[in-house]
Amino acid sequence: LFAAVEMAPRDPILGLNEQFAADPRPNKVNLGVGVYYDDNGKLPLLQCVREAEQRLLAQPSARGYLPIDGMPAYDQAVKALVFGADSEVVRTGRVATVQALGGTGGLKIGADFLKKLLPSAQVLISDPSWENHRALFGNAGFAVHTYAYYDGARRGVDVEGMLASLRAAAPGTIVVLHACCHNPTGYDLTPAQWDAVVAVVRERGLVPFLDMAYQGFGHGIAEDGAVVGKFVDAGLDVFVATSFSKSFSLYGERVGALSVVCASRDEAERVLSQLKVVVRTNYSNPPTHGAAVVATVLNTPELRALWEQELGEMRTRIRAMRQRLVDGLKAAGVEQDMSFITQQLGMFSYSGLSKDQMVRLRQEFGVYGTDSGRMCVAALNSRNVDYVCQAIAAVL
Numbered sequence: 001l002f003a004a005v006e007m008a009p010r011d012p013i014l015g016l017n018e019q020f021a022a023d024p025r026p027n028k029v030n031l032g033v034g035v036y037y038d039d040n041g042k043l044p045l046l047q048c049v050r051e052a053e054q055r056l057l058a059q060p061s062a063r064g065y066l067p068i069d070g071m072p073a074y075d076q077a078v079k080a081l082v083f084g085a086d087s088e089v090v091r092t093g094r095v096a097t098v099q100a101l102g103g104t105g106g107l108k109i110g111a112d113f114l115k116k117l118l119p120s121a122q123v124l125i126s127d128p129s130w131e132n133h134r135a136l137f138g139n140a141g142f143a144v145h146t147y148a149y150y151d152g153a154r155r156g157v158d159v160e161g162m163l164a165s166l167r168a169a170a171p172g173t174i175v176v177l178h179a180c181c182h183n184p185t186g187y188d189l190t191p192a193q194w195d196a197v198v199a200v201v202r203e204r205g206l207v208p209f210l211d212m213a214y215q216g217f218g219h220g221i222a223e224d225g226a227v228v229g230k231f232v233d234a235g236l237d238v239f240v241a242t243s244f245s246k247s248f249s250l251y252g253e254r255v256g257a258l259s260v261v262c263a264s265r266d267e268a269e270r271v272l273s274q275l276k277v278v279v280r281t282n283y284s285n286p287p288t289h290g291a292a293v294v295a296t297v298l299n300t301p302e303l304r305a306l307w308e309q310e311l312g313e314m315r316t317r318i319r320a321m322r323q324r325l326v327d328g329l330k331a332a333g334v335e336q337d338m339s340f341i342t343q344q345l346g347m348f349s350y351s352g353l354s355k356d357q358m359v360r361l362r363q364e365f366g367v368y369g370t371d372s373g374r375m376c377v378a379a380l381n382s383r384n385v386d387y388v389c390q391a392i393a394a395v396l
Protein backbone atom coordinates (compact mmCIF):
# COMPACT_ATOMS: atom_id res chain seq x y z
CA LEU A 1 0.00 0.00 0.00
CA PHE A 2 2.71 2.48 0.94
CA ALA A 3 5.45 1.37 -1.44
CA ALA A 4 5.04 4.43 -3.66
CA VAL A 5 4.64 6.98 -0.89
CA GLU A 6 7.27 9.66 -1.25
CA MET A 7 9.00 11.35 1.64
CA ALA A 8 7.49 14.79 2.12
CA PRO A 9 9.95 17.64 2.50
CA ARG A 10 10.63 18.87 6.01
CA ASP A 11 8.40 21.78 7.04
CA PRO A 12 10.40 24.96 6.32
CA ILE A 13 9.66 26.37 9.79
CA LEU A 14 8.68 23.61 12.22
CA GLY A 15 11.13 21.23 10.54
CA LEU A 16 13.92 23.47 11.86
CA ASN A 17 12.83 22.66 15.42
CA GLU A 18 13.58 19.01 14.74
CA GLN A 19 17.02 19.84 13.40
CA PHE A 20 17.65 22.21 16.30
CA ALA A 21 16.66 19.61 18.88
CA ALA A 22 19.11 17.14 17.35
CA ASP A 23 22.00 19.66 17.39
CA PRO A 24 24.33 18.82 20.31
CA ARG A 25 26.13 22.21 20.42
CA PRO A 26 25.44 23.96 23.76
CA ASN A 27 25.60 27.46 22.27
CA LYS A 28 23.01 26.77 19.52
CA VAL A 29 20.29 29.40 19.08
CA ASN A 30 16.84 28.77 17.61
CA LEU A 31 15.72 31.81 15.62
CA GLY A 32 13.57 29.65 13.35
CA VAL A 33 10.02 29.35 14.61
CA GLY A 34 8.05 32.43 15.71
CA VAL A 35 8.12 31.87 19.45
CA TYR A 36 8.85 34.45 22.15
CA TYR A 37 11.41 33.56 24.81
CA ASP A 38 12.21 35.75 27.80
CA ASP A 39 15.64 37.15 28.58
CA ASN A 40 16.58 33.91 30.32
CA GLY A 41 15.84 32.01 27.14
CA LYS A 42 12.70 30.49 28.69
CA LEU A 43 9.27 30.20 27.18
CA PRO A 44 7.18 32.36 29.52
CA LEU A 45 4.10 31.18 31.37
CA LEU A 46 2.29 34.50 31.61
CA GLN A 47 1.15 35.54 35.08
CA CYS A 48 -2.36 36.26 33.73
CA VAL A 49 -2.50 32.67 32.42
CA ARG A 50 -1.24 31.27 35.72
CA GLU A 51 -3.88 33.23 37.64
CA ALA A 52 -6.65 32.23 35.26
CA GLU A 53 -5.62 28.59 35.63
CA GLN A 54 -5.69 28.92 39.43
CA ARG A 55 -9.21 30.33 39.25
CA LEU A 56 -10.30 27.52 36.95
CA LEU A 57 -8.72 24.96 39.25
CA ALA A 58 -10.52 26.43 42.25
CA GLN A 59 -13.80 25.54 40.56
CA PRO A 60 -12.97 22.33 38.72
CA SER A 61 -15.40 21.39 36.02
CA ALA A 62 -16.03 18.20 34.11
CA ARG A 63 -14.96 18.13 30.45
CA GLY A 64 -18.02 17.62 28.32
CA TYR A 65 -17.97 18.29 24.61
CA LEU A 66 -17.92 21.95 23.75
CA PRO A 67 -20.39 23.17 21.15
CA ILE A 68 -19.08 22.63 17.62
CA ASP A 69 -18.36 26.35 17.28
CA GLY A 70 -16.61 26.52 20.64
CA MET A 71 -17.07 27.93 24.12
CA PRO A 72 -19.66 30.73 24.00
CA ALA A 73 -17.80 32.96 26.50
CA TYR A 74 -14.65 32.54 24.44
CA ASP A 75 -16.31 33.33 21.11
CA GLN A 76 -17.86 36.45 22.65
CA ALA A 77 -14.49 37.53 24.05
CA VAL A 78 -12.88 37.06 20.63
CA LYS A 79 -15.58 39.18 18.98
CA ALA A 80 -15.12 41.91 21.58
CA LEU A 81 -11.35 41.90 21.16
CA VAL A 82 -11.31 41.81 17.37
CA PHE A 83 -14.23 44.13 16.60
CA GLY A 84 -15.00 45.95 19.87
CA ALA A 85 -17.73 44.87 22.29
CA ASP A 86 -19.88 47.86 21.38
CA SER A 87 -19.19 47.78 17.67
CA GLU A 88 -22.14 47.80 15.35
CA VAL A 89 -21.18 44.43 13.83
CA VAL A 90 -21.14 42.71 17.21
CA ARG A 91 -24.26 44.45 18.54
CA THR A 92 -26.28 43.53 15.48
CA GLY A 93 -25.03 39.94 15.48
CA ARG A 94 -23.54 39.96 12.02
CA VAL A 95 -20.25 38.31 12.96
CA ALA A 96 -19.96 34.51 12.84
CA THR A 97 -17.14 33.35 15.13
CA VAL A 98 -15.88 29.83 15.72
CA GLN A 99 -13.20 28.72 18.12
CA ALA A 100 -10.35 27.19 16.14
CA LEU A 101 -7.17 25.18 16.63
CA GLY A 102 -4.85 28.17 16.67
CA GLY A 103 -4.66 30.75 13.92
CA THR A 104 -3.79 28.01 11.43
CA GLY A 105 -7.02 26.24 12.34
CA GLY A 106 -8.95 29.46 11.74
CA LEU A 107 -7.36 29.85 8.32
CA LYS A 108 -8.16 26.26 7.44
CA ILE A 109 -11.83 26.48 8.47
CA GLY A 110 -12.12 29.63 6.36
CA ALA A 111 -10.32 28.06 3.43
CA ASP A 112 -12.52 24.96 3.41
CA PHE A 113 -15.69 27.05 3.68
CA LEU A 114 -14.54 29.37 0.87
CA LYS A 115 -13.72 26.42 -1.37
CA LYS A 116 -17.36 25.34 -1.19
CA LEU A 117 -18.61 28.88 -1.65
CA LEU A 118 -16.21 30.02 -4.39
CA PRO A 119 -14.85 26.81 -5.92
CA SER A 120 -13.07 28.45 -8.83
CA ALA A 121 -11.68 31.47 -7.00
CA GLN A 122 -7.96 32.08 -6.88
CA VAL A 123 -6.08 32.94 -3.73
CA LEU A 124 -3.48 35.69 -3.54
CA ILE A 125 -0.88 35.70 -0.78
CA SER A 126 1.87 38.27 -0.27
CA ASP A 127 5.26 37.85 -1.90
CA PRO A 128 6.80 36.61 0.35
CA SER A 129 4.38 35.19 2.89
CA TRP A 130 4.26 32.74 5.76
CA GLU A 131 5.19 29.48 4.07
CA ASN A 132 2.10 27.70 5.37
CA HIS A 133 -0.33 30.12 3.66
CA ARG A 134 0.50 28.69 0.26
CA ALA A 135 0.40 25.10 1.48
CA LEU A 136 -2.80 25.55 3.45
CA PHE A 137 -4.85 27.22 0.72
CA GLY A 138 -3.28 24.94 -1.88
CA ASN A 139 -4.31 21.86 0.09
CA ALA A 140 -7.81 23.29 0.40
CA GLY A 141 -7.91 23.05 -3.40
CA PHE A 142 -7.15 26.62 -4.46
CA ALA A 143 -4.70 27.88 -7.05
CA VAL A 144 -2.45 30.17 -5.00
CA HIS A 145 -0.64 33.15 -6.53
CA THR A 146 1.10 36.15 -5.04
CA TYR A 147 0.64 39.90 -4.88
CA ALA A 148 3.69 42.17 -4.80
CA TYR A 149 4.67 43.06 -1.24
CA TYR A 150 8.32 43.24 -0.26
CA ASP A 151 10.69 45.66 -1.89
CA GLY A 152 14.16 44.37 -1.03
CA ALA A 153 15.98 47.32 -2.59
CA ARG A 154 14.05 49.88 -0.57
CA ARG A 155 13.61 47.60 2.43
CA GLY A 156 9.94 48.11 2.88
CA VAL A 157 6.57 47.47 1.30
CA ASP A 158 6.13 47.92 -2.44
CA VAL A 159 2.74 49.56 -2.00
CA GLU A 160 2.33 50.56 -5.62
CA GLY A 161 3.16 47.04 -6.72
CA MET A 162 0.74 45.61 -4.19
CA LEU A 163 -2.09 47.87 -5.32
CA ALA A 164 -1.35 47.04 -8.96
CA SER A 165 -1.51 43.31 -8.20
CA LEU A 166 -4.82 43.73 -6.42
CA ARG A 167 -6.24 45.88 -9.23
CA ALA A 168 -5.36 43.13 -11.69
CA ALA A 169 -7.12 40.43 -9.66
CA ALA A 170 -10.43 39.01 -10.83
CA PRO A 171 -13.51 39.80 -8.72
CA GLY A 172 -14.01 37.12 -6.09
CA THR A 173 -10.28 36.55 -5.65
CA ILE A 174 -9.43 35.74 -2.04
CA VAL A 175 -6.69 38.02 -0.74
CA VAL A 176 -4.79 36.87 2.35
CA LEU A 177 -3.49 39.89 4.24
CA HIS A 178 -1.33 40.08 7.37
CA ALA A 179 -3.19 42.40 9.73
CA CYS A 180 0.02 43.33 11.58
CA CYS A 181 3.63 42.23 12.03
CA HIS A 182 3.95 40.84 8.51
CA ASN A 183 5.42 37.36 8.51
CA PRO A 184 8.20 37.01 7.37
CA THR A 185 9.29 40.57 6.53
CA GLY A 186 8.23 42.58 9.60
CA TYR A 187 7.14 45.43 7.30
CA ASP A 188 3.55 46.62 7.71
CA LEU A 189 1.42 49.03 5.73
CA THR A 190 0.81 52.48 7.20
CA PRO A 191 -2.80 53.37 8.08
CA ALA A 192 -3.05 55.46 4.87
CA GLN A 193 -1.71 52.57 2.80
CA TRP A 194 -4.26 50.25 4.40
CA ASP A 195 -6.97 52.72 3.33
CA ALA A 196 -5.74 52.45 -0.25
CA VAL A 197 -5.74 48.63 -0.06
CA VAL A 198 -9.24 48.57 1.42
CA ALA A 199 -10.47 50.84 -1.40
CA VAL A 200 -9.05 48.52 -4.10
CA VAL A 201 -10.38 45.40 -2.39
CA ARG A 202 -13.79 47.03 -2.36
CA GLU A 203 -13.68 48.37 -5.94
CA ARG A 204 -12.51 45.04 -7.34
CA GLY A 205 -14.91 42.89 -5.31
CA LEU A 206 -12.09 40.89 -3.72
CA VAL A 207 -12.56 38.74 -0.63
CA PRO A 208 -10.28 39.92 2.21
CA PHE A 209 -8.95 37.30 4.62
CA LEU A 210 -6.96 38.85 7.47
CA ASP A 211 -4.46 36.71 9.32
CA MET A 212 -3.96 38.24 12.76
CA ALA A 213 -1.43 36.06 14.53
CA TYR A 214 0.56 38.81 16.25
CA GLN A 215 -1.95 41.28 17.63
CA GLY A 216 -0.19 43.39 20.25
CA PHE A 217 3.34 42.73 19.01
CA GLY A 218 3.37 45.67 16.60
CA HIS A 219 2.26 48.94 18.18
CA GLY A 220 -0.31 47.67 20.70
CA ILE A 221 -3.51 45.65 20.91
CA ALA A 222 -5.86 48.42 19.74
CA GLU A 223 -3.42 49.90 17.23
CA ASP A 224 -2.74 46.54 15.59
CA GLY A 225 -6.42 45.64 15.61
CA ALA A 226 -7.43 48.90 13.91
CA VAL A 227 -6.88 47.34 10.49
CA VAL A 228 -9.90 45.10 10.97
CA GLY A 229 -12.06 48.17 11.60
CA LYS A 230 -11.04 49.64 8.26
CA PHE A 231 -12.45 46.66 6.37
CA VAL A 232 -15.59 46.62 8.50
CA ASP A 233 -16.13 50.37 8.06
CA ALA A 234 -15.85 49.94 4.30
CA GLY A 235 -18.83 47.59 4.47
CA LEU A 236 -16.83 44.55 3.39
CA ASP A 237 -17.47 40.93 4.22
CA VAL A 238 -14.17 40.03 5.83
CA PHE A 239 -12.59 36.90 7.29
CA VAL A 240 -10.33 37.27 10.34
CA ALA A 241 -8.19 34.43 11.68
CA THR A 242 -7.08 35.12 15.26
CA SER A 243 -4.31 33.40 17.17
CA PHE A 244 -3.56 33.56 20.89
CA SER A 245 -0.50 31.32 20.58
CA LYS A 246 1.95 34.21 20.74
CA SER A 247 0.00 36.89 22.58
CA PHE A 248 -0.80 34.54 25.49
CA SER A 249 2.28 32.33 25.10
CA LEU A 250 -0.14 29.42 24.76
CA TYR A 251 1.39 27.81 21.68
CA GLY A 252 0.63 24.22 22.64
CA GLU A 253 -3.00 24.85 23.57
CA ARG A 254 -3.92 25.62 19.94
CA VAL A 255 -6.24 28.44 20.82
CA GLY A 256 -7.47 30.64 18.00
CA ALA A 257 -10.60 31.59 16.11
CA LEU A 258 -12.16 32.43 12.80
CA SER A 259 -14.56 35.36 12.53
CA VAL A 260 -16.56 36.19 9.42
CA VAL A 261 -18.27 39.54 9.10
CA CYS A 262 -21.54 39.20 7.17
CA ALA A 263 -24.16 41.65 5.91
CA SER A 264 -26.84 40.72 8.44
CA ARG A 265 -27.59 38.52 11.46
CA ASP A 266 -29.47 36.13 9.23
CA GLU A 267 -26.46 35.77 6.91
CA ALA A 268 -24.15 35.29 9.90
CA GLU A 269 -26.34 32.49 11.23
CA ARG A 270 -26.23 30.68 7.89
CA VAL A 271 -22.47 31.20 7.56
CA LEU A 272 -21.96 29.94 11.11
CA SER A 273 -23.93 26.80 10.29
CA GLN A 274 -21.54 26.12 7.39
CA LEU A 275 -18.44 26.78 9.48
CA LYS A 276 -19.79 24.26 11.97
CA VAL A 277 -20.08 21.66 9.21
CA VAL A 278 -16.39 22.20 8.41
CA VAL A 279 -15.42 21.82 12.07
CA ARG A 280 -17.66 18.80 12.68
CA THR A 281 -16.31 16.92 9.68
CA ASN A 282 -12.68 17.67 10.55
CA TYR A 283 -12.32 17.33 14.32
CA SER A 284 -15.88 17.47 15.66
CA ASN A 285 -15.47 20.21 18.24
CA PRO A 286 -12.60 22.11 19.86
CA PRO A 287 -10.74 21.48 23.14
CA THR A 288 -11.59 23.25 26.38
CA HIS A 289 -8.55 24.31 28.33
CA GLY A 290 -6.90 27.03 26.23
CA ALA A 291 -10.21 28.66 25.44
CA ALA A 292 -11.22 28.62 29.11
CA VAL A 293 -7.96 30.33 30.06
CA VAL A 294 -8.21 33.00 27.36
CA ALA A 295 -11.90 33.64 28.06
CA THR A 296 -11.17 33.99 31.80
CA VAL A 297 -8.39 36.49 31.14
CA LEU A 298 -10.27 38.53 28.54
CA ASN A 299 -13.50 38.58 30.56
CA THR A 300 -11.93 39.48 33.95
CA PRO A 301 -10.89 43.15 34.06
CA GLU A 302 -7.85 42.76 36.34
CA LEU A 303 -6.54 39.76 34.40
CA ARG A 304 -7.13 41.55 31.13
CA ALA A 305 -5.09 44.52 32.41
CA LEU A 306 -2.34 42.13 33.50
CA TRP A 307 -2.33 40.51 30.05
CA GLU A 308 -1.99 43.88 28.34
CA GLN A 309 0.91 44.72 30.62
CA GLU A 310 2.66 41.41 30.00
CA LEU A 311 2.12 41.62 26.25
CA GLY A 312 3.51 45.16 26.35
CA GLU A 313 6.60 43.85 28.14
CA MET A 314 7.14 41.22 25.44
CA ARG A 315 6.78 43.89 22.76
CA THR A 316 9.24 46.20 24.52
CA ARG A 317 11.82 43.46 25.04
CA ILE A 318 11.69 42.51 21.37
CA ARG A 319 12.31 46.14 20.43
CA ALA A 320 15.28 46.30 22.78
CA MET A 321 16.68 43.13 21.20
CA ARG A 322 16.34 44.64 17.73
CA GLN A 323 18.48 47.55 18.88
CA ARG A 324 20.98 45.21 20.55
CA LEU A 325 21.22 43.27 17.29
CA VAL A 326 21.91 46.40 15.26
CA ASP A 327 24.51 47.64 17.75
CA GLY A 328 26.06 44.20 18.11
CA LEU A 329 26.40 43.71 14.35
CA LYS A 330 28.19 47.04 14.10
CA ALA A 331 30.49 46.10 16.98
CA ALA A 332 31.16 42.75 15.28
CA GLY A 333 32.45 44.62 12.24
CA VAL A 334 29.45 44.58 9.91
CA GLU A 335 29.84 47.68 7.78
CA GLN A 336 26.51 47.70 5.98
CA ASP A 337 23.68 49.66 7.56
CA MET A 338 21.55 47.16 9.49
CA SER A 339 19.33 49.77 11.17
CA PHE A 340 16.38 48.49 9.11
CA ILE A 341 16.07 45.77 11.76
CA THR A 342 14.68 48.35 14.20
CA GLN A 343 12.07 49.49 11.68
CA GLN A 344 10.57 46.03 11.33
CA LEU A 345 7.69 45.01 13.59
CA GLY A 346 6.74 41.86 15.42
CA MET A 347 8.78 38.76 16.07
CA PHE A 348 10.74 38.58 12.85
CA SER A 349 13.55 40.25 11.06
CA TYR A 350 13.84 39.63 7.36
CA SER A 351 17.58 39.90 7.37
CA GLY A 352 18.33 39.94 3.66
CA LEU A 353 20.72 37.01 4.16
CA SER A 354 20.77 34.46 1.35
CA LYS A 355 19.84 30.82 1.69
CA ASP A 356 23.55 29.92 1.56
CA GLN A 357 24.30 32.31 4.39
CA MET A 358 21.43 30.92 6.47
CA VAL A 359 22.69 27.38 5.88
CA ARG A 360 26.18 28.46 6.97
CA LEU A 361 24.71 30.04 10.10
CA ARG A 362 23.12 26.71 10.94
CA GLN A 363 25.98 24.45 10.00
CA GLU A 364 28.92 26.45 11.27
CA PHE A 365 27.40 28.27 14.24
CA GLY A 366 24.22 26.44 15.27
CA VAL A 367 22.17 29.58 14.66
CA TYR A 368 18.87 28.51 13.13
CA GLY A 369 16.75 30.81 10.96
CA THR A 370 14.61 29.97 7.94
CA ASP A 371 16.17 29.62 4.49
CA SER A 372 14.32 32.78 3.45
CA GLY A 373 16.56 34.82 5.75
CA ARG A 374 13.92 35.22 8.43
CA MET A 375 15.13 35.34 12.02
CA CYS A 376 12.97 35.36 15.11
CA VAL A 377 14.36 38.26 17.11
CA ALA A 378 11.93 37.37 19.93
CA ALA A 379 14.28 34.46 20.73
CA LEU A 380 17.31 36.71 21.24
CA ASN A 381 18.41 37.51 24.76
CA SER A 382 21.22 39.33 26.49
CA ARG A 383 23.26 36.12 26.63
CA ASN A 384 22.97 34.92 23.05
CA VAL A 385 22.75 38.16 21.07
CA ASP A 386 26.50 38.81 20.88
CA TYR A 387 27.16 35.28 19.69
CA VAL A 388 24.45 35.64 17.04
CA CYS A 389 25.97 38.95 15.91
CA GLN A 390 29.40 37.38 15.54
CA ALA A 391 27.92 34.48 13.57
CA ILE A 392 26.02 36.82 11.24
CA ALA A 393 29.10 38.99 10.80
CA ALA A 394 31.12 35.91 9.85
CA VAL A 395 28.71 34.80 7.12
CA LEU A 396 28.19 38.32 5.82
Ligand code: LMR
Residues within 6 Å of the ligand: 013, 014, 032, 033, 034, 035, 130, 132, 183, 213
Ligand atom coordinates in the same frame (compact mmCIF):
# COMPACT_ATOMS: atom_id res chain seq x y z
C1 LMR B 1 6.02 30.98 12.44
O1 LMR B 1 5.83 31.56 11.37
O2 LMR B 1 7.14 30.63 12.81
C2 LMR B 1 4.87 30.69 13.34
O3 LMR B 1 3.70 31.19 12.80
C3 LMR B 1 4.77 29.27 13.72
C4 LMR B 1 4.28 28.40 12.61
O4 LMR B 1 3.29 27.69 12.83
O5 LMR B 1 4.84 28.42 11.51
